[in-house]
Amino acid sequence: MAKPVADTQSHENAAGFVTDENPIAGFSHLHDSGTGGQPSMGNFPLFVHPGCPDDDFAKCAYSVMHRPTNRVPDSVFAAPGYFRINLTNTVQAEMTATAHAALYRFGFSGNATVDVYTTDLDPPLHGVPYSPLVLVDLVDLMNSRSAGSMRVDPATGRVVGHGRYLPSFGAGTYRAFFCADFRGAAIRRTGTFVSNNATEEPKSLDGVGPGFHVPTGSAGVWLQFAPPANNSLLARVGVSFVSVDRACENAEREIGDWHFERVESDARKAWRRKLAAVEVDATGVSEELQTTFWSGLYRTMLSPQNYTGENPLWNSSEPYYDSFYCIWDSFRAQHPLLTIIDPAAQTEMVRALIDIYRHEGKLPDCRMSFCKGFTQGGSNADVVIADAFIKNLTEGVDWDAAYEAVVSDAEVEPKNWGVEGRGNLVSWHNVGYIPWDDTDKNGTGPASRSISRGVEYAYDDYCISLLAAGLNRTADAIKYHRRGANWRNYWNPDQRDTYKDRTGAVRQTAFQGFLQPRLLNGTFHYQAPRACSPVQDMHSCYFDTGLDTYEGSPWLYSFYAPHDMATLVRLMGGPAAFAERLRFFHTSGIAYMGNEQAFLPVFQFHYAARPALSSFFTHAYIPRLFNASAGGIPGNDDCAMGAFSAFAMMGFFPVAGQDVYLLTAPFFPEVRLRARADGRWAVIRVVSGFDPEQGRRIYIQRARLNGKIYTRNWITHEFFAKGGLLELWVGEEEGEWGTAEGDLPPSYYPDGWDKHGPEGEDEV
Template identity: 30%
Template sequence: MSGLTAPTLGGVGPGPLTQYVNVFTGTAQNDNPGNVFAGAAVPFGMAKVTLQVAGYSPAGYVSESTELARGVSPLHDSGTGSSEGSFGNFCIMPVVCGDDFAECPTLEEPRSLRRVGDGNNDTGFPGYFSTTFVNGVQIELASTQAASLERYNFPAGTEPTLVLDWTDDSPHSFLYGQMHADWSAQRIVMNGTFRSSFGPSQFSYPAFQCVDLSLAGSIKDRAFFGGNVNGMDARRDDLDSWDLPPVAERLRRPDFIQPLQAGAIVRFPPQSSGGDRSILVRRGVSFTSAQRACENMEREIPEPDFDKIVTDSNSQWEEKLGRIVLSDETSDYIRRLFYTSFYRTFLSPNNATGNAPPPYTDSEHPYFDGLYCSWDTYRTLFPLLALTSPREMAEIVDTYVDGWRREGWLPECRANNVLGWTQGGNNAVPIVADFLIKYAGHAAALGIDLDEFWAALEHDVEAMPSNWDYAGRRQESYQKLGYMAYNYLESGSNGQRTREASRGLEYAFGDFAAGMAARTLGKPDASDALLRRSLSYRNNFDPDLESDGFKSFVARRFPNGTFVPGANPVDCSPLDTNSSHECSTQSTNRFGIYESSSWEYSLYAPHDVAGMISVLGANDTANKNDTFAKRLHHFFDAGYYLPGNEPSFQTPTLFHHIGRPADSVRQVRRIVHDHFSLDRGGLPGNDDNAAMASLLVWHLLGLYPVPASGELLILSPFVPGYAIRNELLGDVAVRVTGFDPRTLETREVPPGGRAFVESLKLDGVAVGRCRVDFAQLFAARDVEFVMTDVERLGCDGQEPSSVSTGGFV
């Protein structure tokens, strides 16, 4: 099966909404890798159980690949871009071997197998996954919050044999750990300390698992094994414990390293009747202790009822997806596209509350792992959570604030339970601020301490970290000069001296976010100061830098105010053909921009687009809107737009700011048509913890959020109506009067197609065609998009807000 049609098992299958989810979208390995997790998980599940496939597989699973599978791991992330992958610990691999148990393969390469159909025959739906290996073993996977139930179906006449890997995570970063087997109880516990997938090398994390093999019947043969790629392949059946102690860093000479592959292998008798033999394996995981992993397993899966676990998991997904219900008249394709994307917005981060490592083990606050990266998620994911899921948003944001409580800073990119690399700026700030702006009035109901939340925000926009690579800001020159100076020697802090221009823009937006939160919390002095400082983004624009006939682009700037010569705004854009330079977090990134080009980042000032337009049209002030329109069209037409890159998320909506919302609609329609589909390669890039998924959800709903504000820009719905269900703010019914399905058939709006908004009505009162406020939306209850085929100019007095023109009041 392709995965587009959800399977059933023994009468158990997906529900009314989960049947529309294609869990394999975004799992291609070579064609637009979205790095999406496809396996068994509950919403925000810590246990995410699926295959660990060799090669490029950051989420463990990849589809349509001839790469070999190493086994089934219960720990994964979704949508990350780490080439070595994240987690992938504790694989279990079913092997079929002859009568001699000693000849059964244990090491990674000998035991690895291809799948029947190389992934094309894999099946799954929310809460369930299955594949079959070329040795004839079918695996079926189900999970709970912190445990999994796995069914291994062996061919008739074989003796079921399982290899339990102890030391090999996805990037092979095992440092030390322990393994213990209680052979009489048929229970094995393992732990290891591993390197983080996206953080400084000095950071490591512990992981624990508890495996119950008693559901499979009596063990016939068993042994511990150990080996390496240099010829060692040994096993012992007289052991029940093995301790690999840490090795001092001073002894870790590269020429001494011989990574050990180790674990256990167990064999069970064949089916007595001669038929196929199915065995169940139950296991729990934790980042706290092996005891906690066993407790999770016993509490969450007290009985080995595989179908019940699948049904319960699928029911949790039904509840989440039911928070936005599409009109019955929605086309089947759009419905599938919507719920496939909406599903992924609840996959990550991973709720590890009660299972956290130090310093969070004893915290009374929620704990979520896999926050990477805030630069990806603050734009669309968290505003979408605000729309439908205030309690989950409160818990995740409280996790951010607990980072400040326990480690001194809001986490930027926590991966594998440790601090990760900062990407754009200190982008946790707009996440916390967005929550406060929308839900400060519900703090008591959500169990939130507003004073602590504000203290964390204020600290992160003002304090100076020891190292800005993984916490806080590169602060000194920003506060002294109003921009991130190139070739400036900081006296009290350290970190990479790169990405100066893009960080300056991101810090300015962070100031806006904190200023808006201060205003919400009744702190006018702090708000005014931060909003003024948010206009410092202008200091990053070189008015004389030119490209394609347009002037004024962001670039690196010396402390004396001059700009670094030789900048090229095309560098690191899709049109850049020079593969010899770096554009990301590398220390050799010399362009002052992170993961993007100056063409792209020069359009980034979400809080002050009107002011940005003035900066970009500085040499043509009389016709600055026309100049901006030409520049924006050229940005898309020339190929500078990068659909898989977060700084481009807001760019299609910028036409709103010059009174041309129809142009925004046209551009968004093209983007959805050209870059998103249900295919396994149906994303334009990494899903980035559902950044891509949430962007598409917003586009299909006909809205786009301005983070850290209540403002929603009005686009054009792809559906004839929908209902939003919010447990704190109530339900909102959305109608699309004059909805025209013909406008969805091609990338361009056909002549006479009603794809444009005449006006948005709230409880029957028109409020313009360009923006609506979050609070207005939920106060209305009845929302109506009135569609037209006429491309109206202007916003009927509801122009999008900008700080420099007095907006966001």
């Protein structure tokens, strides 16, 4: 839960720190990782001055608008469980963490006076007396505080407080609490500040209002210390969402010894234990590719966050996880990766989702800071739950409650489907699509995204059918399997790919047939197939805009039928035409890898008997877009970008919600995975032809599984659950491996289906 880092005054500082040249505004303890939208949390930041001009505390900068200070170039160092940065005011800040507390170590030059440089816009301060001042601010990254209080004990230096804040992509408010202690120097003075005005009295602030009362949002307490004996000052901050007392208990229990090196070592060991589920032979592989791989795995495990025991909303014996940010982003890659490398945590997340349903009445599609997040697409927790079921993550899971939850998504429209569940269910049930001009008044939500919500509802229903079948609910399995075919109702076979070139002339490619919005009367409405792509109106399709796809184009969403790919390939003209269309998508600029819906299309060449092309584009995107540079993540991470690169580099990718992993050539000569300490390793080994440069020998020529010839271009979860050896031979040319009809991934809708469902129940 505790994630301390430096917060930068940057445009997209959603996780606090950004690698750019913007100044540092503070060091805070609660963060979410890689999210989009408004920045999240960043509550109760500390800021440290080496001293104040003329030794006058009132002359230090306090507000978040005035205190930001430049970082020393190239001074940042980050590792799992540790972060360090030097500021141009001569302060070095180091930080590490336990589960619910942060420990900071602030280092000083030790000179009697220092020259302080803040930002390039501010004149330097010369001869500032050495007497560190630490302030603690009630502000958060979004400046969303609506209430709060803070007090300092002038004898002990303990600072406690709380505030009420907004979630960054949701509805409601949350409360957070902290407890800070300091060690290493005698306290000279203490006081409070509001905005940039500091006083020694009072020692507490209560009910400090936002807005015009505190124009910058900043308000809090300050402590000034005598020069530390070893020029180092420790700050320990416990955090909680329950109470100040709980925050203090967390700090005292987890960092009672104040031993920075011990805390850092424990954090590093904890990360090593988590990452030990994966081993690679990196012989010949560049350091940059290794860094890309391991940092991707690391980021995959940053969220959702384990807040078990810190839930103020209800009492439960079930685990509680938060920061599902958002399941629309994470269900496609992150949760399937955790299913393999951390099944215990993934199982707890599934249990937490079910418990949220018990107490909130609906599964979340997005949830952060104990608040309901906005629903971006379908009810994709349905996919996460079904994925866990078919991959046997069952420990402690109440499958009856799980089934009740997903059926609620499919059948019961909530009052506000903008934050949970699904909308337009009357039409979805009766006509099999979401009409562009629907008159459904059973609930409210943004009247947008009819295509993207529709294809996701269809896949969600298909996944519910798997759960129903596994729980012996045959009639339901048939019903939801039929609804899974509803995506076809958006297919307009006559829609052409028309666009304007740079001169404004209307052009048209040979590609015909795209998903399009439909009206209540059954006719098609129009959305430009390239709209909301990098080549046309990129930023026009969001949660509350009027178009019919979300953060992607009809071109992109026309590939989304992962359960019915045989039909999609047929509709697009057969395997050769499908492969050509998909290749064009990846080479024309229409594809954008910064959003998760583009992940699976990298690998969907498998369904057209061209697995080599999936391998080609995997190796094209890595390392071109996924690499170890500061810009080496093509979009907001949400813990999913790292999952994509990790999967791709290991040589397989999941079709989330199905027991299917699509195989490509790995980036290492050998990859070993073991989810449980007592389990066997699942080993993927390149026996012959491995190319450490990843430039030429990137195509699987033949394979052998546990000593037997293996021709399918996909594999099931049994390989990872039970262990085994998959041997690959790779080469420079596209071969015949995985191209026979019987070697293609399954498609679950046989010939003879129309929009009304199967011809016979036995086909389910």
